[in-house]
Amino acid sequence: xxxxxxxxxxxxxxxxxxxxxxxxxxxxxxxxxxxxxxxxxxxxxxxxxxxxxxxxxxxxxxxxxxxxxxxxxxxxxxxxxxxxxxxxxxxxxxxxxxxxxxxxxxxxxxxxxxxxxxxxxxxxxxxxxxxxxxxxxxxxxxxxxxxxxxxxxxxxxxxxxxxxxxxxxx
Numbered sequence: 001x002x003x004x005x006x007x008x009x010x011x012x013x014x015x016x017x018x019x020x021x022x023x024x025x026x027x028x029x030x031x032x033x034x035x036x037x038x039x040x041x042x043x044x045x046x047x048x049x050x051x052x053x054x055x056x057x058x059x060x061x062x063x064x065x066x067x068x069x070x071x072x073x074x075x076x077x078x079x080x081x082x083x084x085x086x087x088x089x090x091x092x093x094x095x096x097x098x099x100x101x102x103x104x105x106x107x108x109x110x111x112x113x114x115x116x117x118x119x120x121x122x123x124x125x126x127x128x129x130x131x132x133x134x135x136x137x138x139x140x141x142x143x144x145x146x147x148x149x150x151x152x153x154x155x156x157x158x159x160x161x162x163x164x165x166x167x168x169x170x
């Protein structure tokens with residue numbers, strides 16, 4: 001992986017964390033609905049585009065790409081829906097096997113997972129759990145793509161296994 005790819009992944013994680021924080025603030029802290037969030041986002045986007053349009057018109061700047069002419073290719077649409085269908089199909093087949101009880105280990109795993117989710121749901125709100133999961137996912141993405149962490153992990157593993165850095169250089 002190139003260094004630029006790590007930066008873009010870290011940027012994606014940071015953007016996802018910021019978006020998640022704003023969604024959490026809007027839905028959980030302000031006790032607003034998701035519909036209110038979508039309408040607020042739409043209003044902000046429309047106002048921003050209107051202001052940019054007026055600014056560009058005032059400065060006699062032509063917009064190089066018209067967003068109204070953007071299109072998604074047929075192959076991209078097919079691959080997106082194929083991925084979605086495969087994901088839903090895989091989840092449905094796992095839940096069907098768990099519901100029939102033929103695979104006892106899977107059945108008990110699903111029961112334990114649902115019981116834990118139920119217990120967590122009684123303790124905290126769903127938005128808080130989703131935000132905590134998003135934060136952990138973003139931290140994982142940042143840690144996975146961080147160059148300093150990638151260089152420190154092999155050194156820590158060598159120290160835990162009983163060899164030192166000097167032993168490896170000999």
